[in-house]
Amino acid sequence: MVPVHHRTAHLKIKKYAFYMHDYGAPVGLRLALRDPDRISGIITQSGNAYLDGFGEKFWAPLFAYAKDPGPETEPCEDQDSPLCAVAPAAA
Structure with missing residues (x-):
């Protein structure tokens, strides 16, 4: 590309x-x-160019994973995470 x-x-x-x-x-x-x-x-x-535009509850798990990827920070490992409703947890 x-x-x-x-x-x-x-x-x-x-x-x-x-x-x-x-x-x-x-x-x-x-x-x-x-x-x-x-x-x-x-x-x-509807362009977002600042962190304040990202809702804390929804984006916190994703930002944590981006900062330190691994099993401990995988967003859907925490079933209370709102991201788990979007992407099912790995089996």
Whole structure:
């Protein structure tokens, strides 16, 4: 997969606006921060770019696993985790 910033350079796109949505927002913001002079505008819809936007109860198990992956932090090992309703626990 070729990163977006390589594609825009290959296509000789000097300046552009882009639309970002939901979990793609941080990707779009990283792209904008990489070379802000090339960005003419940003359109965002329901994009989350800050930790305050992640509800603590739902996301805490996932963040714990991302920080230290292993059996102890696997989100569905804790059956009280709201993530277990989304993905069944491993057998």
